[in-house]
Amino acid sequence: MAANLNADEEMKSVFAPSRRRIDVQSGALVQHPDGVFRIDEVLDFDTVTATSLESGRIQMLRIGELQSIESVSDVMDDVDIDAIDADDWRVAQSRYAAVKPLLEPGAQSRESVELRAKELGISPATVYRWLQRYRSLDAVSGLVPFQRGWRSGNGRISAAAETLIKEVIECFHLTPERPTAQKTVREVQRLAHERGMVLPSGTAVRARIERIPEYERMRRRGEKEKAKNKFSPTPGVSPDGKYPLSHVQIDHTPLDVMVVDDVHRLPIGRPWLTVAIDEFSRMTLGYYMSFDAPSMTSSGMCLAHAILPKEQWLMLHGIEAQWPVWGRPKVVKSDNGSDFKSSSFKKSCALHGIDLAVRPKGSPHYGGHIERLQGTLLKELHDLPGSTFSSVAHKGEYDSEGLAVMTKSELEKQILMLICNEYHRRKHSALGMPPLRKWEIGVFGGAGQPPRGMPARPADRMTVYLDFLPIFERTIQADGVSLDNIRYYADVLRLWIGAKDPGTGEARKHIFRRDPRDISCLWFYDSESKYYSKIPMANQDAPACSIWEYTKAKEEIKKAGFDPSDQKAVFQSIGKRRAMVQDSAQKTKQARREAQRRADHAKAVNPADPLASQRRAPAKDAPPKPSLAKLTPPSGLATSVSATDDIA
Incomplete structure (x- = not known):
């Protein structure tokens, strides 16, 4: 992926x-190449009707051509989470x-807002302002105060105080006696x-208590069963998947x-597939396919x-289909893998x-939807040459390696066609x-x-990509x-050489992603x-x-x-190993696998710009290429879906 970032001249270094x-x-203001419009009606997943604020004329606009309007000037949309003070x-x-409570559709009536404001002891204007700021990003970060300058983890207290607070929280607060936050504050100060x-x-002590996930706090404070009942759905039921993107499951499986x-x-082996599914609709929301074992990168x-729209992704793989899925999930459920529990992913x-x-141990029903999807996809692949089937008994005398013919990219296209043209369109049992x-x-x-409405589309793809890379x-x-x-170096670092943290006086740490x-x-x-x-x-x-x-x-x-x-x-x-791998690639599967993995990493597709590797600088006299947004979209609406086969 990052190799494409280096090779593509259009990708900015800043x-x-x-x-x-x-x-x-309906009613939202959007930017379009033809000007600023107010959306009148969302017709389908591809099109809206909107009124031009300049001419007053009504036009049909493609959703893929819409951009956001900078209507909320005081939202911290450009801040990395590690740069936000605790x-x-x-x-x-x-x-x-x-x-x-006011974020659900239909819950923002004037009476509801005024009642909530009265409960909180603040003005309705403040509640409206917070609602507007939250909706601008659809994220908690939209509600961060505007007093910038202090960084999380390097805050306004000394390192010794940080250590003391951590010690008291571990040994005093997180105990079955369940002392209150106020008592914990007094113990720290004593x-x-x-x-x-x-x-x-x-405030500093309470902020660090609140960083601990609620499930972990309840479990450590002697409320294990209560935590399990609160955070675990009952077997065979998913009561929280009440609308699209409310609850999403994610997991890995070897193909x-x-x-x-x-x-x-x-033959070089079997790749891994990481996949996410929407509990409400059972739609496949996204995936990642690689020869690398599951990691934070796979999950991220x-x-x-x-989260990102899929139009360019389908173009990249030459798939004519509809995959109208994008937007931020509210809750993501996973197993206890270290990649899902990593600080960076959190x-x-x-x-x-x-x-x-995170799926509680001993609760296999918790990930039922994703496991059934994986089973369905794997079963559909069993008729492909090179199949290993689901078990040794089922495989019998079939020579999986000897009959393998498909490359990773060819298998990925098969999976995309299976997801978009078959799984999404067949009747789900x-x-x-x-x-x-x-x-x-x-x-x-x-x-x-009731209609939930079209999920908001991320205004900037590259930000989503960077946000889910590992943090250092x-x-x-x-x-x-x-x-x-x-060692990494660029002139932009010169300003920060030897910089001190204003809170601790120690060498200042900065945020990097890779x-x-x-x-x-x-x-x-x-x-x-x-x-x-x-850098x-x-x-x-x-x-x-x-x-x-x-x-x-x-x-x-x-x-x-x-x-x-x-x-x-x-x-x-590294150079010598690569030469040796190329020489021995025809001899051993492991060497071929390493060569293929390196090739995949070199050409890895960036989800922020899937078509980057296909673009080339046009000749001087060549006419400009048409915008991707103006290409004819895949035909077929969800209302035209018709099939009779049940799927699990």
């Missing part, structure tokens, strides 16, 4: 993130709790006084098909793919207002209708289901920044300018490689008795 969204609802984040969460420290404020490499067409890229979800619900029809009912209403915090030295013993499939560059978040900048390796002669390839080279250098921190030796090893 990027201003924006988490604004395009509200596709106290400010607590305020944002309390504001979200205040307006949450110990701080005994140790001669500046007393931390009650039951042997694939061959692109060059020699010889799958979720980013689920922060990425929090930044987009997505709540994470539990729904009594196709998932695509159920999704349409959830959005537009019908069959007793590093100090900046005179020679740049170090990550995994690799795609592990191409570690040739980092993305640096400048907390002052609110921009991301691409290349200081060693410009080093080859672009993935983190797994780099780690493998370091291991081999160490086994040979040399210093693995010698960057020159490591990158030389």
